Amino acid sequence: MPRRGERNPPKVIAGDPDDRQGFPVMIVEFCESLAVRGYAPGTIHNNRGSLAWLAGWLSERGVERPCEVTKPMLDSYQRALYYRRKPDGQPLSFRAQQGRLIPIRTFYRWLMRTNRVLYNPASELELPKTERRLPRAVMSAAEVERVLALPDLSQPLGVRDRTMLEVLYATGIRRAELVNLTVFALDIERGTLMVYQGKGKKDRMIPIGERAGAWCARYLADVRGKLAVEPDDGTLFLTWDGVRFSVQTVTELVRGYVQRSGVSKPGGCHLFRHTMATLMLEGGADIRYIQQMLGHADISSTQVYTQVSLRALQAIHAATHPGASNQPRSTRGGGERRGAILRPASSHTADATQQSSEDATEDLRNTLDAEATDEQQDLTLGPPVAPPERP
DSSP: OOOOOOOOOOOOOOOOOOOOOSSSHHHHHHHHHHHTTOOOOOHHHHHHHHHHHHHHHHTTTTSGGGGGGOOOHHHHHHHHHHOOOTTTTOOOHHHHHHHHHHHHHHHHHHHHTTTTTTTTTTTHHHHOOOOOOSSSSOOOOHHHHHHHOOOOSSSSSHHHHHHHHHHHHHHHHOHHHHHHGGGGGGTTTTEEEESSSSTTTTEEEEEOHHHHHHHHHHHHHHHHHHHHOOOOOBEEEEEETTBBBHHHHHHHHHHHHHHHHHOOOOOOHHHHHHHHHHHHHHTTOOOOHHHHHHHSSGGGGTTHHHHHHHHHHHHHHHHHTSSSSSSSSSGGSOOOHHHHHHSSSSSSHHHHHHHHOOHHHHHHHHHHHHHHHTTTTHHHHOOOOSOOOOO
């Protein structure tokens, strides 16, 4: 059983562990090569899990070596994923199916590059087209306040939970970034938060805001010392038994507060991330500042929030559509105000809008969908090995 805060043990890989040409040995060596090249542990874990599923499916059909795999076999496996059902009876999403297939292509490219196979059966494996979706939900400012008001502030864990929610709302950081925060990353006096080795192993410094900073100060002064145990590694947010949260546990914690608040919006940590970005954009923030806050490498990954900024869209509609009001357009406010609505917030925003394309949109949706569905990756790879953790 894993310690609290750790990932579930990796899935057993079907095949002969002593066969140097078999799947167990090859997959382990592939994952080792990913680690050597600096891939994140979560990425390696998910790659190993996806390949273990493939090895198990092939083993049931008498195939136990990567060199024995043919393209028709992979085509059959892809069809099996399409017809597979989760424990609740629902099919795997196309995003989940794609998440199982991409590691196969990467694995076989590595096998070819290292001369372990002479033929790449995955070279022409076509990935399923994924749904083109906007973020599933965004809370209003009033709805966020309803969620933030739920933790019981008379209890130490309630203060901790409120502080975590405030940090998510103020910064929009990812759940993995939240659980990896340390006390040294927080500078309350300067009002900044340093995210070390975020997605893509990139550091970034972002503002945390006066309110979230005040909650962090209260948590550090009154609560964290009661939770910490020796040796203290400096992790900022600790579970009841003094260890770091796992990403699954913090997701369930945040999702629970959202559900109990009565806010009919699905999601947990990522819901706060989408909400922060959208509300900042509606408040007039330049999209490149939001890009910096979110830690997106490419501006196209941030442009989705220009599509969900309904308030700005309503203003443009009211100012320009001849049927939007009973009043003539000439009397719906001054021309200067309408011009301000229609003009981009900056030349950067205009450039970002002009560079939109079909490819950029596809990359954008891939990025956001991958972030949002990462919370359920373990569910699509199989049932958890360990019992639920107590936060």
